[in-house]
Amino acid sequence: MIKVLIVDDIPETRNHLTKLLSVDSEIDVAGTAGSGEEAIRVAMELRPDVIVMDINMPGMDGVAAAEIVSQRLPTSPIIMMSVHGEAEQLRRAIAAGAREFLVKPFSADEFSTTIKRVYERELGRREQLQAITPAPSGPQEPGSAEEDHQVVAVFSPKGGAGRTTIAANLALALMSETGGRVCLVDANLQFGDVGVLLNLNPKNRSILDAIEGGEPDADLLESVVVDHSTGIRVLLAPPSPEGADLVTPTYLRKIIDLLRVTHDWVVVDLPPALTDHTLGIMDAADQIVVLSALEITTIKNVRLFLEVADQLEYDRSKLRLVINRSDTAQGIRISDVEASIRRPVDGTVVSDGRLAVLAVNRGVPFVVSHPEAALSRDITRLARTLAGEPSTSASTEKPKKGLFARR
Ligand SMILES: Nc1ncnc2c1ncn2[C@@H]1O[C@H](COP(=O)(O)OP(=O)(O)OP(=O)(O)O)[C@@H](O)[C@H]1O
Ligand SMILES: [Mg+2]
CATH class of the missing domain: 3.40.50.300 (P-loop containing nucleotide triphosphate hydrolases)
Structure with missing residues (x-):
């Protein structure tokens, strides 16, 4: 099961997005957050496989939150959501560490496919990194x-x-x-x-x-x-x-x-x-x-x-x-x-x-x-x-x- 965190300031949107994913047996919405600040806190607790985040939120917006989350949890990829697919927003989102961009409204199918794709890509990235990073040995062993x-x-x-x-x-x-x-x-x-x-x-x-x-x-x-x-x-x-x-x-x-x-x-x-x-x-x-x-x-x-x-x-x-x-x-x-x-x-x-x-x-x-x-x-x-x-x-x-x- 892919553990997903949904971040959006509007409660109805959070419910709607959770519902869209509920039909997919491979995805589990493990948590939701209503602000950038909450997103950071919940993400650190849950360590989700994928984070779906709204770009426009009052207070700390999606870009600022993504910047912090992508540094602290580089293995939890972020998908940024927005109502406009503007190049400038896309650029800011990617610069903040987002891996993918979704323009609202999107279908249930589009939503879960994007989550799975981002998750698969993250697994591939980790495998590549492991190939260059041998398992800890020698000086790192306890003692x-x-x-x-x-x-x-x-x-x-x-x-x-x-x-x-x-x-x-x-x-x-x-x-x-x-x-x-x-x-x-x-x-x-x-x-x-x-x-x-x-x-x-x-x-x-x-x-x-x-x-x-x-x-x-x-x-x-x-x-x-x-x-x-x-x-x-x-x-x-x-x-x-x-x-x-x-x-x-x-x-x-x-x-x-x-x-x-x-x-x-x-x-x-x-x-x-x-x-x-x-x-x-x-x-x-x-x-x-x-x-x-x-x-x-x-x-x-x-x-x-x-x-x-x-x-x-x-x-x-x-x-x-x-x-x-x-x-x-x-x-x-x-x-x-x-x-x-x-x-x-x-x-x-x-x-x-x-x-x-x-x-x-x-x-x-x-x-x-x-x-x-x-x-x-x-x-x-x-x-x-x-x-x-x-x-x-x-x-x-x-x-x-x-x-x-x-x-
Ligand atoms: N072996 C190399 N082959 C080609 N380009 C190189 C090589 N080593 C360094 N460079 C390039 O030379 C430039 C200067 O390198 P770098 O910034 O690492 O040097 P530096 O000694 O840290 O410089 P600074 O004094 O600015 O801190 C960079 O553009 C870097 O990409
Ligand atoms: Mg230097």
Whole structure:
């Protein structure tokens, strides 16, 4: 039986819709709600297989409610109902996470067919996701030692090097390779892009909301981290740049330490600057993926960063040097980079602009949509490297002062 929740502000409509479905033996109307607010509450309780929601309701309308429900219950697909089939309404509904649109009035047959179709599609989607997400094993089993949990920071001294792209896809690859629980953190506090890349835009669920009461708190943090439909968890950057000031380096570090307790992997997308914020996370990190390009200024900055890392006494094995867009060399070879920075390159990621752009436009990372592409395989290989040779945890290092004071 498909468990359905009907949401409409008019009681007669709710009764009418319930009646339309009562003749179908495969569908069970498990509950109804008369407002957006009630819809959220009842949906969380019932966890319906399908939600049918009216777009126009007084107070919180269908779009606002769908936005929240689709974030909290990504496995309960929403069908939006409206009296007009306007393109603008359709666009808003889909942007809010609705999977299908029904224009009133509709027949009983049309109604139940749409519900079944949306439900079947959701089952198919879950199957696909399961195929890339092996059953939890290893580090996620009960009794797993927290010491096994790792923080992986993704850094580059240059903006636009591909940190966000690689961090998001790496988080997914770590989840599918190890079966572990993974949290992706957007530490680009002013201009975070992770939400755009993963098509996530929930209200009041950014890192700012985790420090509402001052000190970050484990329970508050847990309620703010967003469950992405792929299975990874995401801590988003503040919605606007001015929010960044409120997240102090100490708070940020505390948040990373708290997330490490409840996740096997914490992958952090770092901003391209050596500030107290980034250094605090680098201290906490077990591994730092340092992205370079086959381009002279980036290589120079990577070399400078590696010198700083030496002065900070980071273990060499903590740093993983990765060349992004490794096949777009203009006269520079990997061996030239290795000679310049006097250490071997740990991994390479090919360039595939078409796939990278497609993934951003769709809001689905390419390791999920195109696992066989060379770009995805490179990132999966990197995930295996990170998972295969855990370095010793650095979380016990004492927080230190800013870069120049340290040097
Ligand atoms: N291997 C790749 N092949 C093709 N395009 C790529 C690759 N890696 C990244 N890109 C593209 O390069 C652009 C910059 O990537 P991304 O936003 O991940 O970099 P970033 O270092 O996070 O940048 P920012 O400094 O803006 O935070 C994006 O358009 C992305 O799609
Ligand atoms: Mg970025």
